[in-house]
Amino acid sequence: MRRPLRILNHHIFYPPEPVGVAAYAGQMCEWLAGQGHQVRVICPPPYYPYWSVQQPYKPWRYQSEVLRGVQVTRCPIWIPSQPRGFTRALYAASFALSSFPALIREMFRRPDVIFVTEPSFLNTVMSLAAAKCCGALSWMHVQDFELDIAFDMGHFRSSWPRRLVRAIESFVMRRFDVVSTISGRMMERLAAKGVDERRCVFFPNWVDTAAIFPMAQPSPLRRELAIPDDAVVTLYSGSMGAKQGIEQLVDAAGLLVDRPTIRIVICGAGAGLTKLQAMAQDLPNIRFLPLQPPERLNALLNLADVHALPQKPSVAGLVMPSKLIGMLSSGRPVVATAAEGSEVAAVVRQCGVVVPPENPSALAAAIAALSEDPQRRAALGAKARAYASQNFRREVILGEFELKLCSASA
DSSP states (O other), X not given: OOOOOEEEEEOSSOTTOOSHHHXXXXXXXXXXXXXTOEEEEEEOOOOTTTTSOOTTOOTTOOEEEEETTEEEEEOOOOOOSSXXXXXXXXXXXXXXXXXXXXXXXXXTTOOSEEEEEESOHHHHHHHHHHHHHHTOEEEEEESBOHHHHHHHTTSSSOOTHHHHHHHHHHHHHTTSSEEEESXXXXXXXXXXXXXXXXXXXXXXXXXXXXTSOOOSSOOHHHHHTTOOTTOEEEEEESOOOGGGOXXXXXXXXXXXXXXXXXXXXXXXXXXXXXXXXXXXXXXXTEEEEOOOOGGGHHHHHHHOSEEEEOOOGGGTTTBOOTHHHXXXXXXXXXXXXXXXXXXXXXXXXXXXXXXXXXXXXXXXXXXXXXXXXXXXXXXXXXXXXXXXXXXXXXXXXXXXXXXXXXXXXX
């Protein structure tokens, strides 16, 4: 019989932030607490994807609360008005430093496991040191290869530090007891960074297929947004940052403006929102929506007849977009901009359409073709739902993760 574990989590994204890494971190911690483990979290106040600390939280105050059975300690963080390059590094450093006293305090509670998520990489350094000092199992989980993304997307103009940063990253990763990540391509990258394959664990993202499912009736959001019954909606939903490449979808909308039955809905928030709205100001076929609350997520995803998944080519091997799993579970086809050989292309090709990145004409053509073919949309959507059910069910993935966690800490 397994024993309950004392699990300390160190995250820079955590609920009530509604999207991406935060949602997965929260669900994981709550699920483990529900299995009888003692789960504690060190994180900043919620700020993403708005890049502003949300009320009633304060950016410069240590705070404690219990969220769904998880003891959460909030540590101060500095949020830049323009999150790019050097300011991104400073913001990550501000939390890494402010959270270190909380880590020291938690060390005296003798956790069995210290689990840290990248991003932010700076957190991993602090967590590794804490785990070594108190004898806890050190587990690093990579949602994004943050440092590679920063260099590949040109967030740092000077290239000289790259070799040094990669050496430091490899040094740190190789000293964790366990390093996990979310896709096959990212597992390969861990090996390329020198992480012993025996310490690597595949821990993919998941979806609650009972909460995200194809609705029998049209989404109520269609009526709320006054979208005509004959309109075909292409939806992008998620954070709006540089790596998403959502500009490609706006450019494609410009090429589709003479097709009145095709509507583009972009839902979310982030540093790139203002720029996207400016690009689309003369396009009547685009509608922007704010982030929707979790209880409306299924209605939002069912608003789509087609899901759009734009992506910058420079990050294709560095991330596996978490939003893709919800798209698949909603039973709608996906049009993705993805390079051949990428993990996204391999998944989407089975239940959607893959077009070359940074090619708005190809993206527009794929959207138009699916919009004109409801039978093909239905067939691809059924395949998408089946793929999500077979590969990304929450109970299966978290159950396997708990077994690996208990085994590694035994």
